[in-house]
Structures are given as C-alpha cells and as structure tokens.
Amino acid sequence: MPPVFPPCAASQLRLGLGGAPLGNLFSAVTDDDAQALVDAAWASGCRSFDTAPHYGHGLSERRLGDRLRRHPRDDFVLSSKVGRxxxxxxxxxxxQHGYVDILPFRQVWDFSAAGTxxxxxxxxxxxxxxxxxxxxVHDPDAATHGARAPEVLRQVIDETLPALRQLKQEGLVRAIGLGTNDVDVVLQVLREADLDVLMLAGxxxxxxxxxxxxLLPQCVARGVRIALGGVFNSGILATGTRHGAATFNYAPAAGTWxxxxxxxxxxxxxYGVPLRAAALQFPLAHPAVEIVMLGARQVAEWEDALAMLQHRIQPGxxxxxxxxxxxPAEAPTP
Structure with missing residues (x-):
C-alpha cells in the first residue's frame, strides 16, 4: 500500500501536526497563535494534519480549515474523526472534556450509519x-464507554465502518481507520474488518x-499504516521526572512509570541525548509507523520537535x- 501520509518531498519530514491543542485542550490558544503554529508547521515541510469534532467542539476543525484552505488541496493530508x-x-x-473556551455545542455519541x-x-x-x-472512528473503547463498550464495538463493525466505506466510494473520504489508545479494541476490530490506517495514541x-x-506485526502484515500519537505519553517523556509532577496517559504518573x-x-x-529526542525518534524506526503526530500548542514547541528529530543519537x-x-529485544531502533 502506498504511503497514506507522504512526507513533503523537500524535507522528508515524518512529523504531522495534531490538532487537539488548537481546540483549547486544557488552556486557551489565541486565534493568532493557532494561525502562527499551522503556518510554521507548513513552512517547515509538514503536510499531514489531524483534527476531530471533539477538539474544542469544532474549534480545532475551523482553525485548521481556515489556514489549510490557502494551499492546494492535493498538497496536504487531513484527517478527522467520527463517533461524536x-x-x-x-x-x-x-x-467540557478537558477543553476550555469551546464552541456552543454538546457532544452526542453516534456510531450509526446516519450519524457517521x-x-x-x-x-x-x-x-x-x-x-x-x-x-x-474515535475512541470506541472500554475506558470511554464502560459497560456499553461491547455494544459500541459491535455497532462500529456493523454500521460505522461500512458507512465509512460507502463515503470512501463517494470520494468524501480516502482512507478509513480507528483513532484510539486501546490496543485490544484494534485487535478485536481487525478480526472482523479491514482498516487502511490507525491513529494509535500512547x-x-x-x-x-x-x-x-x-498489533504492530499485524499492521505490517495487513498493510495498515500507523499515524502515531502520544509519543510523550501525555507529558512524562517531554518533561521527564525531575521537574515537578509527571503525567502519563493524561493522569498523574504511577510510580512504576x-x-x-x-x-x-x-x-x-x-549519552548526551535529550529525552524528547529519543521519544520522537524511537517509534519511527518501526516499519508499521508511517508518521508521528505532534500535538503542539505553540510555534516554539513545534520548532523544538524539529530540532529533536534532527538530534544525532549514536547507536550505543x-x-x-x-x-x-x-x-524489548524485538523493538527496531533508528
């Protein structure tokens, strides 16, 4: 299968911009700062962008669309999500849901064909x-849906994915997949359905x-391309453990982590290696991982990630x- 997220030919950058912070995740981002971030990512060679209705109740989608429409449509790859x-x-x-200063909407879960x-x-x-x-398909997992998770998963397989395949035939969508941080739910879906891509977080x-x-060997064997999110595990691999409370998976990190x-x-x-450099470079060595999506909040964070990707790390x-x-012994390294 050809790349879903082809890097810019000039830069070969395998880094995409994740849009959750553009929806005011945890704290507000101004319109000017959001525009500057998208423009800086584009100028650096980024051509892959991700968003979702969940991110600020549509705010992230509006902000990304306003900047990306200035460019030819075939020059970038844009993903969003269904389920809400x-x-x-x-x-x-x-x-709501960790987002502040959001747009005036309520979220309603809807994995039906019509809702999709x-x-x-x-x-x-x-x-x-x-x-x-x-x-x-966004967050079809037990942590999100609790006791309803089996029912949700059945509907995803029976209704949501077939509806997305129909939209793909109509040209409204080019590739379909799951967006989740749950390995087991992906394995369950793959037992019954084919996916083009996977947004796997953390x-x-x-x-x-x-x-x-x-999961990763299955993705390689079946040609499921992965856009990897959460490479800093929501904070601990960005800040380390020496500068205050560390977070893992959006909660205070347990002692083992x-x-x-x-x-x-x-x-x-x-070895003189910044923790952030190791965290960004390590997962890109796996053949299933096509790109890392970074949820940057400001231009300085994006520029830091670019520098960390270019930091030379010796094999030792x-x-x-x-x-x-x-x-693990079987984990590929750069």
Whole structure:
C-alpha cells in the first residue's frame, strides 16, 4: 500500500501536526497563535494534519480549515474523526472534556450509519473543504464507554465502518481507520474488518511498548499504516521526572512509570541525548509507523520537535537501553 501520509518531498519530514491543542485542550490558544503554529508547521515541510469534532467542539476543525484552505488541496493530508456528533446548544458549558473556551455545542455519541455520514459532512463544512483524506472512528473503547463498550464495538463493525466505506466510494473520504489508545479494541476490530490506517495514541512509545508484540506485526502484515500519537505519553517523556509532577496517559504518573522514565533519563544523560529526542525518534524506526503526530500548542514547541528529530543519537544509546531492559529485544531502533 502506498504511503497514506507522504512526507513533503523537500524535507522528508515524518512529523504531522495534531490538532487537539488548537481546540483549547486544557488552556486557551489565541486565534493568532493557532494561525502562527499551522503556518510554521507548513513552512517547515509538514503536510499531514489531524483534527476531530471533539477538539474544542469544532474549534480545532475551523482553525485548521481556515489556514489549510490557502494551499492546494492535493498538497496536504487531513484527517478527522467520527463517533461524536455536535448539537447546537446556547447553554452548553464553555469548558467540557478537558477543553476550555469551546464552541456552543454538546457532544452526542453516534456510531450509526446516519450519524457517521452526518459527522463527516459536518466536519467538511467546518473545515470548508470537500473531502477528508482519513476518517478515524474515535475512541470506541472500554475506558470511554464502560459497560456499553461491547455494544459500541459491535455497532462500529456493523454500521460505522461500512458507512465509512460507502463515503470512501463517494470520494468524501480516502482512507478509513480507528483513532484510539486501546490496543485490544484494534485487535478485536481487525478480526472482523479491514482498516487502511490507525491513529494509535500512547501505546508505542519509548516507555510503553504494549502495541509491539501483536498489533504492530499485524499492521505490517495487513498493510495498515500507523499515524502515531502520544509519543510523550501525555507529558512524562517531554518533561521527564525531575521537574515537578509527571503525567502519563493524561493522569498523574504511577510510580512504576516514574521509576522507568528515571532510568531512561539516566541513560540519556550518560549519552548526551535529550529525552524528547529519543521519544520522537524511537517509534519511527518501526516499519508499521508511517508518521508521528505532534500535538503542539505553540510555534516554539513545534520548532523544538524539529530540532529533536534532527538530534544525532549514536547507536550505543539504544544498545544501552536494551541492556538495561528498557527496550524489548524485538523493538527496531533508528
């Protein structure tokens, strides 16, 4: 299968811009800063962008669309997600689901065929574009849906994915997949359905290798291309353990994760490798991973990521991590 997220020919940059911060995740981003970030990413060679209705209740989609429409449509790859439909509500709280200063809508879960079509068409209107390159089914997992998770998964297989395949035939979508941080739910779907792509968050990183034994080999064998999110595991691999409370998977990091990260930091220090550089470069070595999507909040964060991707890491660093049991023997390294 050809690349879903081809890098810019001039830069060969395998880094895409994730749009959650553009929806005011945790704190507000001004319109000017959002525009500057998208423009800086484009200028650096980034041609892959991801968003979702969930991100600020449409705010991220509107901001990305406003900047990307200035460029020829075939020059970039844009993904969004289905599963949540936005319903207008003047009384909706301005802070919901971790997002602040959001647009006046409520989220309604809807994995039905009709809801899937509405979600894609609504996203295209917010973006001001006529197609999505990728549509992901967003968060069809037990952590999100609790006791309803088996019912949701059945509907995803029976209704959502067939509806996306129909939209693909109509040209509104070019590729379809799942957007999740749950390895098991992807494996369950792959037992019954084919996917083009996968947005996997946090489950293949320098710290968390849970996707490595079974899911990544399946993706290679079946040609499912992965856009990898959460390479910093929501914070701990960006900040390390020495500067205040560390977060893992959007919560205070448990002691086991803190201890393991501290051991990785010690190897980084011995070899003069920034932790962020190792975290960004490591997952790109796996043949299933096509691109890393970075949820940058400001231009400085994007520029730092570019510098970390270019930081030269000697092979002995990866060998040292293996020898200390911090990397699995089967994990490819740069």
């Amino acid at each position: 439909v936005l319903v207008p509500d003047a009384g909706a709280p301005r802070a 079509r509405r979600s894609v068409e609504d996203s295209l209107q917010r973006l001001g574009l006529s197609r999505l390159d990728v549509a992901y 489950r293949y990183s320098l710290l968390d290798h849970s996707a490595l034994p079974e 803190v201890e393991r990260t501290a051991r990785i930091e010690a190897v980084c220090e011995a 660093f990866w060998t040292a991590l293996r020898e200390q049991g911090l990397l």
